[in-house]
Amino acid sequence: MPTDPSVTGLFIDGVWEHGRERLAVLDKFTGERVAELSVPGPDEVDRAVAGAAVAAGRPWSVTARAATLRGAVARLGARRAEIVAGYVAETGFTPADAATELDRTLQIFELCAQEAERLTGELVPLAGVPGHERSLCFTQRVPVGVVVAVTPFNAPLSTVAHKIAPALAAGNAVVLKPAEQTPLCAVAMVEALHAAGVPDGRIQLLCGPGETVGDRVVRHPAVGYVTFTGSTAVGRHIRAVCGLARTQLELGSNSPTLLWRDADLDLALPLVVRAGFRKAGQVCTSVQRLLVHRDLAEEAAGRLAGLVGALHHGDPRDPGTDVGPVISAESGERVAGLLADARSAGARVLIGGRQCGSMVAPALLADLTGAARLAVEEAFGPLVAMSTVDSFEAAVAAANRTRFGLQAGVFCRDLDVAFAFARELRMGGVIINDTSSYHPDPMPYGGVKDSGQGVEGPRYSVRDMTDSRTVVLRLRDPAG
Known part of the structure; x- marks a missing residue:
């Protein structure tokens, strides 16, 4: 100042x-x-x-x-x-x-x-x-x-x-x-x-x-x-x-991160939480959509709910705070509206989501459907919305089904599958074994589509x- x-x-x-x-x-x-x-x-x-x-x-x-x-x-x-x-x-x-x-x-x-x-x-x-x-x-x-x-x-x-x-x-x-x-x-x-x-x-x-x-x-x-x-x-x-x-x-962005059937959840889940909620989710590459293979969906949801529930939100100057406010009360109301819309379209709020002014409790949703605005719009708030996929083709289609294309994350141990995702995802960057939010400063960084x-x-x-x-x-x- x-x-x-x-x-x-x-x-x-x-x-x-x-x-x-x-x-x-x-x-x-x-x-x-x-x-x-x-x-x-x-x-x-x-x-x-x-x-x-x-x-x-x-x-x-x-x-x-x-x-x-x-x-x-x-x-x-x-x-x-x-x-x-x-x-x-x-x-x-x-x-x-x-x-x-x-x-x-x-x-x-x-x-x-x-x-x-x-x-x-x-x-x-x-x-x-x-x-x-x-x-x-x-x-x-x-x-x-x-x-x-x-x-x-x-x-x-x-x-x-x-x-x-x-x-x-x-x-x-x-x-x-x-x-x-x-x-x-x-x-x-x-x-x-x-x-x-x-x-x-x-x-x-x-x-x-x-x-x-x-x-x-x-x-x-x-x-x-x-x-x-x-x-x-x-x-x-x-x-x-x-x-x-x-x-x-x-x-804008609507960044997806994918947990494939062989993903290392011990590696992936803490990174997803960090990338989804740092800066109250107000990052272009924040993990907004989490696409999880059905084989891992139940375990991933349970473990993520525990990790998200452990986040402390409040005064950013408090040493124990993980998530502060969004930029304004109007932004908080907009995020709350997106959550309400997702629920009306069939999503379940597993934890969080309460809004008071510019404070929004870190939220984890499951069963996000394509009918929800969260599936296609940018949230720019502290939320991660999970969807389940059954096949490679379904995962690619879900990731690409927006007008945005900044970055995507893919957690996958099979190199053949990982490189197939890198070929098929229409993004400016595809990050293997990290989230969509990975961004060391020397690398080229930019998007396609909108x-x-x-x-x-x-x-x-x-x-x-x-x-x-x-x-x-x-x-x-x-x-x-």
């Missing part, structure tokens, strides 16, 4: 400014106001993008980019306790989740610094083309210019890092619009980058509603690339209004946030 009164949340061309309106940041458990940030008007949004475009046109060496990112790592690490406290307040997640995400953020920044140092083009062979034997052709990777990063509330450290660090490593200027519910971690990152010497204009920060601030910034004609994590509906809107800017979109387009991951994002420039030397025969 900003303690320096000059840190307003509105950062344009190296200066903290005061906007026309104020954004209240609330503690997601107590409801208390923990900070107020400035919200830009249309003029400030336009100035931020214009300033980024000017900055992007100035030279910025690879060594300076890498040094800036590593300097930010040192500064963020030195503020660990403060950043963790702000994270817990603005998200409602536990300190353990905050510490894990901060560690990931530091790694992402370092990985992107390394990618800046090895970013290169390629040599194009022309010797085999008649008349071009002496031509030398190669490509260079050059920055796209202005990158707009629009980030979600559920990962206000690591997801922001996955967008702004690659953009800076590639030599771009970035306009960052964090989620209005959770902007404090983004403020801390911008402070760290500024202190580490990022050139004025290379990082601009605009806090405020997506409907106004976000919409105006993605429409700006000077923007060359938009990276967005959020709902499919907003992703479609961005694609429709951003003109010729390239996009990387990580959108889960988006493009992939994140330092190596992949840095390259994607550049353009390829072809250079040809038409060399002559020195003897001629």
